[in-house]
Amino acid sequence: MTVLRQYLQALWRARKSLVYVFLLCFSLLIYMPFLMILLKSVGRGWFGRLWLPPELTTHWYRFAVEVTNIPEISKNTLIIAGLAVIMSTLIGIPTGWAFGRRKIPGKELLMSMILLPRMIPPIAYGLGVAQIFYRTHLINTHFGVALAHVAVCAPYAILVLSTTFEGLDERVLEASAVCGANPWRTFLHVIVPLILPGILSSMIFTFTTSYNEFTLTLMTYGKDTVTLPVRTYIALGEGYWEVTSAMSILLVIPSLLVLFLIQRQVAPEKLVGGFKGV
């Protein structure tokens, strides 16, 4: 008993250092796999046993780009993500406006119905989508894959945009009218600048969601609509770990760019300009 108590007391005394230990473990959990594929993609003859690969090479990247037709696949991925962003935003703006600014009976129920596609397992949902798409010949079309993505992208857009529109102060719009601005100029000079950050972050969210989407693509793609995540998965089946790792790294780069953008450029307070207090 005393041993246990001493042990617990020691833990208690060390509680501040323990936080760092946990943080370190957590970081390892997140970053180790990433480090693994990075090393794998640039190493030759490395099997993860030594600390660093014995020889560095760009061979696998060249291989990936040439053999797996990355430019074509990237184009597919971007077209599909672009279509998904456009459709989600077009759905999200009016729906978000209604949710954020109107009194709707059963608003909570409607909102959870919109979020439902995100709750049920994508594989089950995708199976149903695939059956419909085969009948309607939407399989293996950019529009079809994007449409399947919209089911998971639009909820994000609606959520983000309804919060944005909810935050739009009615009194500020009234102030604009009293100042002499007609509805069009109020829209142009007041509403647009105030909702733009929300629309941009909604677009970024939907873009990354579509760009990263795997399961729904797998259920709806064809030879003309292979996307980066799906191609990476196929490459894994072909047995080239190094090539697959290189592809994964290429896959990650746009996401990192977007993350950088969010951090540096599209921070709402930057867009709105000194929105944050001093």
Add this chain to the structure above:
Amino acid sequence: MTDNMIELHDITKLYGRIVANDNINLNIHRGELMTLLGPSGCGKTTALRCITGQVTPDEGRVFIDGVDVTDVPTHNRELGMVFQNFALFPHMTVFDNVGFPLMIRDMPKPRRREMVMDTLRLIRMETYAEHYPRQLSGGQQQRVGLARALVYHPKVLLLDEPLSNLDAKLREEMRFEIRDLINRLGITAVYVTHDQAEALAMSDRVAVMNAGQIEQVGTPDEIYECPRSKFVADFIGLSNFMLGTVASVESGRAALSVDRVQLMVPADEGTRAGEDQLVFIRPNDIELLPADSDQVQNVFDGTISKLTYLGDKIDYRVLVGEALEVRVQTDGKVRFSKGDRVKVRLPMTHCRVISA
């Protein structure tokens, strides 16, 4: 007719079954500060919104500067407005906020800059031109709101509870600042508030509103000294209300029996014995005298039943006779304790009769 800047004619507005404005008539003179005063839900904000055009009355007409503007949209009414929550444009600097009405009017930039800086100087905010609203204190934000409302010299300045979001001390300072600014500019102003002290301190005239109707319009002095209804007497300042029956009438005074106490009150010619009358007196108009005092008229024996120390004054509840309790506020120069026997004098001139 022509010296009225704003005229409200028979304004009625319903929200469902709730009557927000019930046949309101009000004339606001050119250059005066008119306050719409009343508790929340009395319809003062609806009346203000009828003037701005954010609300279209179901019945009645609104005139601004002699023109019927009932069907003119808000943005063409040439008004300036200050909001309770400031309602500044969060994405614009102080300079752009104040310059917004000028930008909307397509004023050339150099002239715009000049007018904005003039107005910012007026409110002593010229050094904050490049700040954003979020970087300012509440009082500073409201001054910017004031500047935005005044920059294009509107016909009318509307203020919708502009001080309610500020702390007590700042509120007091801003009262004088706003009043002073309006005096200097000579602009017609409509001020909406539920704070009677604010209304009395700032207004040229006050319209006291209750349940969608205007109870009384008058100068702060008239409203305070001669309220025409129990509601007005009660809402403006503290009051003791006493309902009694006229026992006898003689040459301009009447003896009123209130809870077995005989109170002398002023009486007009129509007063008849046997009538019920409602009388009120302000707590600070009542005198408390030591029990051995020899004054006679309207002096009654009483007992201090409760007292509250308020710093600059003392608030007493005095039981007169068996059932009549009056509230008295004194400056505290002569002090009494709970249970003390006192004489209470209700000077006849301060006893005011409201119709029963």
